[in-house]
Amino acid sequence: MHLNLRDKTVVVTGGTKGIGRAIVEGFLDEGSRVYFCCRTGADISAATSSFVTKYPYTFISGSAIDVSKPSDVSAWISRIVEYEKKIDVVVSNVSSISVTNTPEAWETAYGTDMRGTVSLVQAALPHLEASKGSIITISSVSGRDIDFTAPSPYGAFKAALIHYTAQLAHTLAPKSVRANTVSPGNIYVEDGVWGGIEKSNHALFSSQMAKNPMGRMGKPEEIAAAVLFLASERASFISGANLVVDGSLCTGVQF
Template sequence: MDLQLTGSRVLVTGGTRGIGRAIVETFVDEGAVVEFCARNAAEIEATEKALAGRAGRATGVQLDVADGPALTGWVAAAADRMGGIDAVVANVSALAVPDTEENWKASFDVDLMHTVRLAQAALPHLEASSNGSIVAISSVSGREADFASGPYGTMKTAIVGYISGLAFQLAGRGVRANVVSPGNTYFDDGFWQGAEKGMPDLFSMALGLNPTGRMGRPEEMARAVVFLSSPVSSFTTGTNLVVDGALTRGIQL
């Protein structure tokens, strides 16, 4: 299927590792022009080199998304460089699971408010596009209570609520807004690889809950994001697409 993304101008937050890296890579392979941000300059350079020579192109900017003015400034500058914006993906998470006041603040600033600020800053450019799209990354921990309930899970729930309202508000303005909620996703230097080594009981429990017998891969999450961002998904807005291998059992009404 041709996702009709050749030449599309896309912003992705947190594009050097895990799901974010896979999202950037999938957009580039579809011919999109991508700007991504991350905090580590060396990882940005490595990602740019790894994705060079593909159908599209990817360029990275060093940025901490918890810095509101820096984030909104990046959106404006990227729009100037690319001549507009067609899609944005709010991917970054603080991954702040333990129930501490510091983690509540980090989760609010990084998970929720970076999503809000990215959407708000990009909106004028998305309205000018023929395919304006916002996709935010939540989690199955935002859909049901689990070990990550607390700062992480609560903000992931808030993201779904925010995007649902945004989809309704923007439907008549030609901009779509959707959520992808990944299940447990395993990748190098990710949370679950760390748990496998440092918290084997938690890892075994989580792995055992999934009827597929495995965890997800970043590229499986990325494909859902890129599809929802594409013109092929032009009548899909306000949805929360759960990609979890039947990990969650609740019926989503």
């Protein structure tokens, strides 16, 4: 199956680590022109060098911005459009991963997960309407199943993102802009969330690992594959979906 993503202008938030990085690499591998961000300038430089080495014939641009600041996001999108004259795909991947039940954690999760996504979509929307483009939000199985961090902002805002994305799908369908969510299960990256839990709390890691019926956690590239498919014209009639990519971790049946 050809995804035909060559020369598409793609914007991914949080592309230096984990799932976001795999999404960036997936689009680069398809020949897309990719813009990514994170808050740490040194990580942008290191990731860019690595991407350029691995994908020498593609276009990549990283920016140090904080998605919880709407002015950062809108200025970033303006710079991209000034150069590219278009945007075809936006992927809202960043989360604050706020798992404590404190007022500060709720504020942070709202600012980063929710407002960060809304800012990205609002800034990019005129350009997505012009290109008949695609929006993808990254939620989590924690948006539909109550996880071990409850009560906490993480799952609550992940659920809100699924709802917001479905609203976008419905209201933007007449303009041929599609919006879908990808909800990862447990995705293992050594320097990521689960690698950290493995080192700091082995009992918790083992108990969560045991819930995975495939006997393993997922890989970031398994999430990237779902994102790339949904972004492509092969998914031209798929909008408003929440694609759960979890190796059958969730036991609830989604109708």
